[in-house]
Amino acid sequence: MNTEKLILDGACVANDIKEQLLSRVKLLAEKGITPCLATILVGDDPASATYVRMKGNACKRLGIESRRISLGKDTSTEQLIAIIQQLNEDSDVHGILLQHPVPHQIDERAAFDAIDITKDVDGVTTLGFAQNAFGFAAYPSCTPAAIVAILDYYQIPIEGKHAVVVGRSPILGKPVSLMLLNRNATVTICHSKTKNLASIVGTGDIVVAAVGKPKFIQGDWIQPGAVILDAGYNEGNVGDVDYEACLLHASAITPVPAGVGPVTIATLLKHTVDAAEQLAFLR
Amino acid sequence: MNTEKLILDGACVANDIKEQLLSRVKLLAEKGITPCLATILVGDDPASATYVRMKGNACKRLGIESRRISLGKDTSTEQLIAIIQQLNEDSDVHGILLQHPVPHQIDERAAFDAIDITKDVDGVTTLGFAQNAFGFAAYPSCTPAAIVAILDYYQIPIEGKHAVVVGRSPILGKPVSLMLLNRNATVTICHSKTKNLASIVGTGDIVVAAVGKPKFIQGDWIQPGAVILDAGYNEGNVGDVDYEACLLHASAITPVPAGVGPVTIATLLKHTVDAAEQLAFLR
Structure with missing residues (x-):
């Protein structure tokens, strides 16, 4: 790494991933298989609707089928799980994504865990979390x-x-901590009850912001030369990191937008193609 | 806590847990239920045989049935899993313990994961790990x-x-890190690839040694007033902590033996009684 600031360009990483998928999707097409991602949106949250649309469009551009299921905001846990089970049994569907968050009356954990692990391309099931934690x-x-x-x-x-991870959610803070641990980082997990957060963040060679609060991570917390990954995405296209201030201290940083976000979508597409290949291999 | 050194007496904690179990075992007996723990020992490792015997004896003293299954050192993964499945289906067995480690030809992870989650009283399954990580x-x-x-x-x-945890095994370092995290500690997980281990251990208010190396944690690493929990148990009754040296700096420390060990066994008994009660409740 040189001493200049490195802007970690998520669009560039995402394009690299998607380019590799194109030939794989073509090979599957020759076998008569179109990878298919089912997305489930419950309720009418505009941000969630945007995410789902973005994911659907990204699928289409690669030749991946996107099957969108929209459910009313009063959907019950039982109704949602019944739909997930139908998708589990549908051999044309390779991946299932339930857009987070769901309305409050739904038991989101139960709904996530209803997704068959072979179709859990978004990596949200309890079992998938542990398999990830154990490295398989x-x-x-x-x-x-x-x-x-x-x-x-x-x-x-x-x-x-x-690596210092700020945030401990089941689909972000906890799994990223364990992935970095499995890649032999020493990992510190911080959260809302952490004392001396600034000084702990200051010990990080790698800082992952996964806290869901705009511009929460301050520039003067950052160790000179640290690498910052901002997984936050808040109203007004703002991450969890005070970007300009942190840029002064960091050696490398992801912007928001065009940082972690596009790579997340590319990863979802990759998993969907992986799942379709798995099916092609099995049959 | 006063300023004197507090020796964390595992025997005392274990007795407290076991005392609470006595009346529960009695209540179950009145309903015609004897809690039953099946222990599986594969091979002839003398330390493992001792552990299994200790657990069996602890069961007996509380009126818990202990069913010991000893398998030859050449047992295959398939043979072991077949036996676990028999125990899963046996309604008289409430808990199943597969003594770790198993001989190298066995896929220990596959064997652990063959244990039905409702009988996983030792907490070794992949799914159980994640449920624990997510707090349920x-x-x-x-x-x-x-x-x-x-x-x-x-x-x-x-x-x-x-909390600084030294060690990252699937049944000790990783789950204890997540348990402490769920109890709102800030948690740092260290391991063999950690750089500056001494100074990181020195930031811990709570230090958990789970590394499997005798007297590995040095006294001068310890922050004055830290609480030390030694989960190690090495040849010659020695823990992972240099006890005498660490005692000088710590405010509280578990000895080895009579520290974490007896409480681990008491916890196993408690889970077995929990499982038996669950069955009594369901039928």
């Missing part, structure tokens, strides 16, 4: 996998580094 | 649960503390 997951959670993919693309070493 | 496990891994039980018994606060 078929499909790790997409955002954590995207963070690791960005580091790998830019050949930023993980082994022996001190 | 029926039966967390016994040693991690024992460590938390010791802290709770002595009313040592966990929330907001910086």
Whole structure:
């Protein structure tokens, strides 16, 4: 790494992943298989609707079928799980994505765990989390996998580094911590109850922001030369990191937008193609 | 906590747990149910044989049935899994313990994961790990649960503390890290690739040694006033911590033996009784 600031360009990493998928999708087409991702959107949250649309469009551009299922905001857990089970049994569907978050009356964990592990391309099931933690997951959670993919693309070493993860959600903070641990980083997991957060973040060679609060990570917290990955995406296209301030101290940083986000979507597409190939292999 | 050194007496914590179990076992007996733990020992490792015997004896003293299954050192993964499946289906068996480690020809992970989650009283399955990580496990891994039980018994606060865990195994380092995280500690996970281990251990308010190397954790690594939990048990009754040297700096410490070990066994018994009660409730 040189001493200039390295802007970790998510669009570039995502394009690299998608380019590799094109030939794989073509090979599958020759066998009569079109990879298919079913997306489920519950309710009418505009941000969630945008995410689902973006994912659907990304599928189409690669020749992946996107089957969109939209459910009313009053959908019950039982109704949602029944639909997931139909998709589990539908051999034309290779991947299932339930857009997070779901309305409050739904037991999101139960709904996630209803997804068959062979179709859990978004990496949200309880079992998938543990397989990932133990290093043998078929499909790790997409955002954590995207963070690791960005580091790998830019050949930023993980082994022996001190990674500080701010956030501990089941689909982001916890799995990314364990992925970095399995790549031989020393990992510190921080959260809302952490004391002296600024000084702990300051010990990180790699800092992952996964907290869901705009511009939460401050520039003067950052160790000179640290690598910053901002997994946040808040209203107004703002990440969890105070980008301009952190850029002054970091050696490398993901912007928002065009940082972790596009790589997350590319990872979802990759997992969907993986799942379709798995099916082609099995039959 | 006063300023004197607090020796965290595992025998005392274990007795407290076992005392609470006595009345529960009696109640189950009135319903015609004897909690039953099946232990599987593969091969003839003398240390493992001792552990299994200790667990069996601890069962008997509480009125818990212990069914010991000893298999030859050449047992295959398939043979072991077939036996586990028989125990899964046996309604008289409430808990199944496969003594770790198994001979090298066996896929230990596959064998652990063959244990039905409702009988996984030792907390070794992949799914159980994730349920624990997400805070809703029926039966967390016994040693991690024992460590938390010791802290709770002595009313040592966990929330907001910086816990440093040395070790990252699937049944000890990883689950104890996530348990402490779920109790609102800030958690750092260290391992063989960690750089500056001494100085990182020195940031810990709580230090968990789970590394499997005798006297590995040095006294001068320890922050004054830290609480030390030694989950190691090496040849010659020696833990992973240099006890005498660490005692000088710590405010509280578990000895070896009579520290984490007996509480681990008591936790196993508690989970077995929990499982038997669950069955009594369901029928």
